[in-house]
Amino acid sequence: MTTAPILSVESLTKTYRSGGLFSTTPPVQAVAGVSFDIAPGETLALVGESGCGKSTIGRVIMNLTDPTSGHVVFDGSDLATLDAKAALETKTHLQMIFQDPFGSLNPRKTVRQILSQPFRVAGISNWEPRVLDLLRVVGMTPPERFVNRMPHEFSGGQRQRIAIARAFALQPKLIVADECVSALDVSVRAQILKLMKRLQQETQVSYLFISHDLGVVRSMAHRVAVMYLGRLVEIGPVEQIFNAPAHPYTQALLSASPVPDPERERTKRRIILRGDIPSPSRPPSGCRFHTRCPIARPLCSEREPILEARSADHPVACHFSDLAKADAWT
Amino acid sequence: MAEALLVVEGLNTVLNTSEGTVRAVTDVSVEIGKGEIVGIVGESGCGKSMTVMSIMGLVPSPPGEVTGGRVMFDGTDLRTLSGAEMQKTRGRRIGMIFQDPMTFLNPVLTIESQISEMLRHHLNLTKAERRERVIDLLRRVRIPDPARVVASYPHQLSGGMRQRILIATAISCDPELIIADEPTTALDVTVQAQILELLKEIIHDMGSSLLLITHDLGVVAETCDRVYVMYAGKVVEEAPVDELFRTPKHPYTQGLLASILRADERRDELYALDGTVPNLVDVPVGCAFVDRCAKATAICETAGPGWTRNSDVSGVACWNYET
Numbered sequence: 001m002t003t004a005p006i007l008s009v010e011s012l013t014k015t016y017r018s019g020g021l022f023s024t025t026p027p028v029q030a031v032a033g034v035s036f037d038i039a040p041g042e043t044l045a046l047v048g049e050s051g052c053g054k055s056t057i058g059r060v061i062m063n064l065t066d067p068t069s070g071h072v073v074f075d076g077s078d079l080a081t082l083d084a085k086a087a088l089e090t091k092t093h094l095q096m097i098f099q100d101p102f103g104s105l106n107p108r109k110t111v112r113q114i115l116s117q118p119f120r121v122a123g124i125s126n127w128e129p130r131v132l133d134l135l136r137v138v139g140m141t142p143p144e145r146f147v148n149r150m151p152h153e154f155s156g157g158q159r160q161r162i163a164i165a166r167a168f169a170l171q172p173k174l175i176v177a178d179e180c181v182s183a184l185d186v187s188v189r190a191q192i193l194k195l196m197k198r199l200q201q202e203t204q205v206s207y208l209f210i211s212h213d214l215g216v217v218r219s220m221a222h223r224v225a226v227m228y229l230g231r232l233v234e235i236g237p238v239e240q241i242f243n244a245p246a247h248p249y250t251q252a253l254l255s256a257s258p259v260p261d262p263e264r265e266r267t268k269r270r271i272i273l274r275g276d277i278p279s280p281s282r283p284p285s286g287c288r289f290h291t292r293c294p295i296a297r298p299l300c301s302e303r304e305p306i307l308e309a310r311s312a313d314h315p316v317a318c319h320f321s322d323l324a325k326a327d328a329w330t
Numbered sequence: 331m332a333e334a335l336l337v338v339e340g341l342n343t344v345l346n347t348s349e350g351t352v353r354a355v356t357d358v359s360v361e362i363g364k365g366e367i368v369g370i371v372g373e374s375g376c377g378k379s380m381t382v383m384s385i386m387g388l389v390p391s392p393p394g395e396v397t398g399g400r401v402m403f404d405g406t407d408l409r410t411l412s413g414a415e416m417q418k419t420r421g422r423r424i425g426m427i428f429q430d431p432m433t434f435l436n437p438v439l440t441i442e443s444q445i446s447e448m449l450r451h452h453l454n455l456t457k458a459e460r461r462e463r464v465i466d467l468l469r470r471v472r473i474p475d476p477a478r479v480v481a482s483y484p485h486q487l488s489g490g491m492r493q494r495i496l497i498a499t500a501i502s503c504d505p506e507l508i509i510a511d512e513p514t515t516a517l518d519v520t521v522q523a524q525i526l527e528l529l530k531e532i533i534h535d536m537g538s539s540l541l542l543i544t545h546d547l548g549v550v551a552e553t554c555d556r557v558y559v560m561y562a563g564k565v566v567e568e569a570p571v572d573e574l575f576r577t578p579k580h581p582y583t584q585g586l587l588a589s590i591l592r593a594d595e596r597r598d599e600l601y602a603l604d605g606t607v608p609n610l611v612d613v614p615v616g617c618a619f620v621d622r623c624a625k626a627t628a629i630c631e632t633a634g635p636g637w638t639r640n641s642d643v644s645g646v647a648c649w650n651y652e653t
Contacts, residue, residue: 258548
């Protein structure tokens with residue numbers, strides 16, 4: 001990467017303790033030593049299944065929860081070390097879009113109140129024309145028709161458009177989008193993704209695109225990071241991850257994603273993993289994936305593999321990735 | 331098509347709400363042959379789940395009401411059966427699998443008592459025979475260590491395990507038909523792959539039929555033999571699965587397929603169907619898809635398209651479809 005990253009996550013760990021003072025429940029290590037960068041104008045997709053820690057990373061970046069250890073450096077500064085005023089200033093360039101547009105918009109406010117809030121917080125007074133502009137940008141025209149209405153009067157797709165408009169109010173540099181189209185129907189999902197792509201081309205915003213949907217990820221992301229039980233298992237350019245996945249978990253994940261093509265579904269090699277995802281409070285020893293891995297060897301339960309570069313921009317955490325068939329799912 | 335097991339003809343279901351009458355299911359005709367896996371696919375509010383509820387006699391009334399149509403199951407119209415007779419059919423001859431196992435499973439009962447209840451209700455077995463059958467069922471749905479799992483409670487099991495329990499319950503009385511409403515939507519993709527594989531195998535082994543309700547065209551491609559596509563309460567297209575994906579005829583099916591992003595190809599230009607689904611209180615006089623359709627002509631505004639049958643197993647409801 002030649003330009004400075006807009007976001008650097010360094011050795012991030014987040015542990016949740018459950019129960020009271022005398023609880024015997026082991027703490028849950030939601031994220032364990034994860035590092036990655038995002039360049040300006042880039043989309044990094046964070047993929048994995050339930051409990052892999054992808055949403056926790058989003059929450060730590062947004063400062064919605066503190067990391068147990070590690071750093072988040074946004075636009076050159078560590079948010080944790082900034083004073084309150086500087087942090088507020090920096091954070092205007094860091095926005096989030098949530099999965100549930102029903103929960104993320106205040107049901108008692110009009111669209112005008114919702115969309116003017118970022119401007120009012122930033123001390124911008126003449127916001128009315130900018131609110132109308134935002135609505136136009138997200139395809140809600142004529143804006144006068146929508147601006148006095150309340151969230152419940154809109155469909156899920158329209159609500160997600162309003163949430164995107166709000167995120168784009170103050171020229172964001174990075175948007176964390178956590179499963180932002182998962183609750184939407186296929187036809188509406190495509191509308192929202194198209195909008196997000198267009199806005200990225202126009203503004204050079206970066207996205208941390210958290211998703212479990214590999215179909216969406218392939219067309220949205222520039223790079224992909226795959227997580228399993230709190231660990232990053234593989235990270236690399238999107239076409240390398242999809243065409244030559246190096247980690248057996250990535251291969252299984254790709255092979256399990258159904259594609260809308262019956263012929264292909266009949267002929268593709270299927271890797272069906274054994275069992276369920278283990279509990280993150282009791283992760284397996286050694287490589288966390290070894291209990292379900294089709295190519296596991298004794299070493300895998302003893303020593304945890306480190307994330308090592310296979311090629312310069314495609315590190316993998318697997319002792320035996322040479323044995324894993326990269327074309328397994330095609 | 332194989333010999334028909336379930337033939338639904340001209341099914342109509344409405345919901346009477348304070349905002350007016352919602353036409354949830356309009357003139358739906360669906361047929362499932364013996365040993366077939368048939369999908370009903372569509373987006374939220376298209377009427378796919380209401381169709382299933384109507385078939386099973388489970389439409390909550392009020393506000394719902396099945397206003398017309400026949401549901402012929404193995405020669406009998408299920409709509410003419412009494413409540414007690416219908417109860418004997420549900421579970422015994424038609425098994426059901428729902429999206430969320432936690433709402434179906436009773437949290438205070440062990441797995442054994444949940445499945446036994448079904449057996450006690452429908453089959454004449456001794457307690458020991460029931461227990462043996464429960465363990466055998468768990469083995470058939472590949473639950474490891476079934477003797478231990480029978481004594482556990484739903485919360486002690488993972489989502490994938492719970493869905494297996496639901497499948498075990500659904501197949502407990504060897505039903506001829508299984509209806510599964512979004513059975514894998516709440517599951518992670520590696521677990522979804524396991525469950526779909528298991529369902530297909532079990533259906534084939536039992537020689538039963540499966541009606542699969544889903545919003546996911548990928549799941550349809552992986553699982554089904556034939557498909558019905560629903561839009562705004564109506565069936566807009568019917569076809570064998572290969573034909574539907576290779577040569578979709580209805581502009582809605584075409585738009586839906588074009589807007590899906592696939593894990594096996596990257597697209598730089600995204601395609602999206604514009605507009606939204608119409609309100610089913612004021613159903614448009616013409617075709618319900620007219621506002622979003624690129625091929626719409628004057629007639630589409632004024633009259634609903636009839637059903638054009640292209641073969642025994644395929645048809646489309648569109649004035650201007652491509653042959």
